[in-house]
Amino acid sequence: MSLVEEAKKQAAYKAVDDNFPPHAKYVGIGSGSTVVYVAERIGQLKNKDSFICIPTGFQSKQLIIDNGLKLGTIEQFSDLDIAFDGADEVDPQLNLIKGGGACLFQEKLVAVSAKKFVVVADYRKKSDVLGKQWKQGIPIEIVPNSYVKITKDLKSLGAITVTLRQGGKAKAGPIITDNNNFLIDADFGEVKDPVSLHNKIKSLVGVVETGIFTNVASVSYFGEEDGKVSQWTV
Numbered sequence: 176m177s178l179v180e181e182a183k184k185q186a187a188y189k190a191v192d193d194n195f196p197p198h199a200k201y202v203g204i205g206s207g208s209t210v211v212y213v214a215e216r217i218g219q220l221k222n223k224d225s226f227i228c229i230p231t232g233f234q235s236k237q238l239i240i241d242n243g244l245k246l247g248t249i250e251q252f253s254d255l256d257i258a259f260d261g262a263d264e265v266d267p268q269l270n271l272i273k274g275g276g277a278c279l280f281q282e283k284l285v286a287v288s289a290k291k292f293v294v295v296a297d298y299r300k301k302s303d304v305l306g307k308q309w310k311q312g313i314p315i316e317i318v319p320n321s322y323v324k325i326t327k328d329l330k331s332l333g334a335i336t337v338t339l340r341q342g343g344k345a346k347a348g349p350i351i352t353d354n355n356n357f358l359i360d361a362d363f364g365e366v367k368d369p370v371s372l373h374n375k376i377k378s379l380v381g382v383v384e385t386g387i388f389t390n391v392a393s394v395s396y397f398g399e400e401d402g403k404v405s406q407w408t409v
């Protein structure tokens with residue numbers, strides 16, 4: 176296992192061990208490569224038949240199924256005891272950039288529905304200020320036919336570059352999210368005021384959600400290069 180992969184695993188295992196409520200009924204499971212180890216650890220719990228897991232997208236649903244956990248939906252269970260998820264960048268106030276894996280709307284829905292939201296990440300995600308480490312831009316989920324208008328609007332708001340994310344080798348054309356939307360990456364450089372930037376972007380017609388998460392995480396676990404796990408809390 177590579178250093179980064181080991182760091183992800185250590186952070187995820189400790190996050191579950193420290194935070195999983197003994198009598199949890201409803202648990203949110205996020206998306207990405209770090210949360211794979213969260214699902215693995217939760218799948219090792221002896222009482223895993225006593226709670227229901229709520230996914231944040233297709234990959235997350237598969238993780239729940241593959242680890243022998245009970246699956247539910249956010250429509251059925253909208254008050255969660257806890258949720259775990261990864262992040263692309265984390266600042267010391269626990270503002271986050273998320274959506275590098277094209278999931279963000281369902282992730283935010285699950286995160287804000289949980290009494291406690293725990294972030295799991297490796298050492299590369301720590302940052303003084305959002306936008307310093309994660310150079311790809313702020314992921315923004317949009318309704319497909321609004322992309323031309325929103326591209327212009329984001330530039331007016333100060334975006335340096337605005338890119339309609341492509342599906343890569345496996346798909347000619349833009350990536351389609353789990354909610355059948357498009358995804359834009361807008362580079363605003365270093366984001367000094369994430370709440371204000373989120374609010375401005377969110378007010379544009381056609382924007383479904385932004386990948387700026389503020390005032391939602393209460394603790395973040397980071398797997399370090401030396402094999403230890405560090406924590407930031409607010």
Ligand SMILES: O=C[C@H](O)[C@H](O)[C@H](O)COP(=O)(O)O
Nearest residue numbers: 207208209261274276277278
């Ligand atoms: O869209 C993806 C999610 O926001 C992920 O949680 C985020 O990209 C972090 O993923 P990873 O754990 O693979 O770095």
